[in-house]
Amino acid sequence: MKKILVIEDEPNIRELVLYNLTQNSYEGIFAEDGETGLALARMEKPDLILLDIMLPEKNGYDICKELRAEGNKTPIIMLTAKNEEIDKVLGLEFGADDYISKPFGVRELMARIKAVLRRYESQNMTKADEKAKNKENRVLQIDDLTIDVERHEVSLGGKKVDLTLKEFDLLKTLAENRGIVMSRNQLLDKVWGFEYIGETRTVDVHVRYIRKKLGDEDNDGKYIQTVRGVGYKIP
Numbered sequence: 001m002k003k004i005l006v007i008e009d010e011p012n013i014r015e016l017v018l019y020n021l022t023q024n025s026y027e028g029i030f031a032e033d034g035e036t037g038l039a040l041a042r043m044e045k046p047d048l049i050l051l052d053i054m055l056p057e058k059n060g061y062d063i064c065k066e067l068r069a070e071g072n073k074t075p076i077i078m079l080t081a082k083n084e085e086i087d088k089v090l091g092l093e094f095g096a097d098d099y100i101s102k103p104f105g106v107r108e109l110m111a112r113i114k115a116v117l118r119r120y121e122s123q124n125m126t127k128a129d130e131k132a133k134n135k136e137n138r139v140l141q142i143d144d145l146t147i148d149v150e151r152h153e154v155s156l157g158g159k160k161v162d163l164t165l166k167e168f169d170l171l172k173t174l175a176e177n178r179g180i181v182m183s184r185n186q187l188l189d190k191v192w193g194f195e196y197i198g199e200t201r202t203v204d205v206h207v208r209y210i211r212k213k214l215g216d217e218d219n220d221g222k223y224i225q226t227v228r229g230v231g232y233k234i235p
Helices: 011-023 034-044 060-069 085-093 106-136 165-176 184-192 201-214
Strands: 003-007 027-031 048-052 076-080 098-101 139-142 145-148 153-156 159-161 225-227 231-233
Touching: 003 011, 003 034, 011 027, 011 106, 027 034, 034 048, 034 060, 048 060, 048 106, 060 076, 060 085, 076 085, 076 106, 085 098, 098 106, 139 165, 145 165, 165 184, 165 201, 184 201, 184 231, 201 231
Parallel strands: 003 027, 003 048, 048 076, 076 098
Antiparallel strands: 139 145, 145 153, 153 159, 225 231
């Protein structure tokens, strides 16, 4: 059950909102002033905050600013009796996710709550998916060749292959760009750095050492292929 914090000093509005939250399967908690509301936002960790602007002790703008300054990303919908555009803009600039003007209809309020929660969950899911994908990509697999980026280890058929730092970085770069032909200059830039002053032959030497350690010394090998006149790729 989603927990929603209502920070509102008008009893009639507060009771109406809390009742309808319960009817829509939300858990509602409340505060009657800004200081108490800010404390509850920190302590209760609600899923969403309905925040009135005009509050005793601390106004809604200040609460919003303080929470955002602390890194608190809880969705906030501002409740305001003001109709001037500047007041709505200020709320959004201070970090609110949405606003609704009083008097408001209960259906509209519930719809906005659902929309903001759905958007927030979607954004968080996307970030979680990206994180999982990035973690997954820390291990690169090419047939029976495994490159563990995080552990900085390479194994072939389960048997560890000892590579130097540059050999590992070169193999990893090719694996991360699998199917793409990379020129010697591109590989020099990515592995040795843009400021490296040396011959492209350096790449050829390291590729030869990697192939030897992988038992794959043919130019049209299983793991690293030579594209004549261009560079190298992992097919």
